[in-house]
Amino acid sequence: MSTGLAITLIIVALIVGAVGGFFISRQYMMKYLKENPPINEDMLRMMMTQMGRKPSEKQVRQVMSQMNKATDKPEKKKK
Structure with missing residues (x-):
């Protein structure tokens, strides 16, 4: 595997993980606030x-x- 491909895959994985983590945490907080109003x-x-x-x-x-x-x-x- 070439170095360029490895770096590209790492960057793509980091971006996908960040976006996925954002949406999962957003959904969790919306559910939490709906169940436990402030x-x-x-x-x-x-x-x-x-x-x-x-x-x-x-x-x-x-x-x-x-x-x-x-x-x-x-x-x-x-x-």
């Missing part, structure tokens, strides 16, 4: 209380629905 209703209530607001159940649900719409919107565009 904020839930209890955390939202705590944040609103710390800001000096007494959140009603309607306010909490409204903010959560807005956040869910914002996170679901990019996924729907791709499909």
Whole structure:
């Protein structure tokens, strides 16, 4: 095997590995964030209380629905 062919194969393998690793890690993180959302209703209530607001159940649900719409919107565009 010539040296040029070996170097070319190594470079191609590195590029394929980097691209594959990027997409695998991206898919893993999207799945993880979907299963474990970064904020839930209890955390939202705590944040609103710390800001000096007494959140009603309607306010909490409204903010959560807005956040869910914002996170679901990019996924729907791709499909």
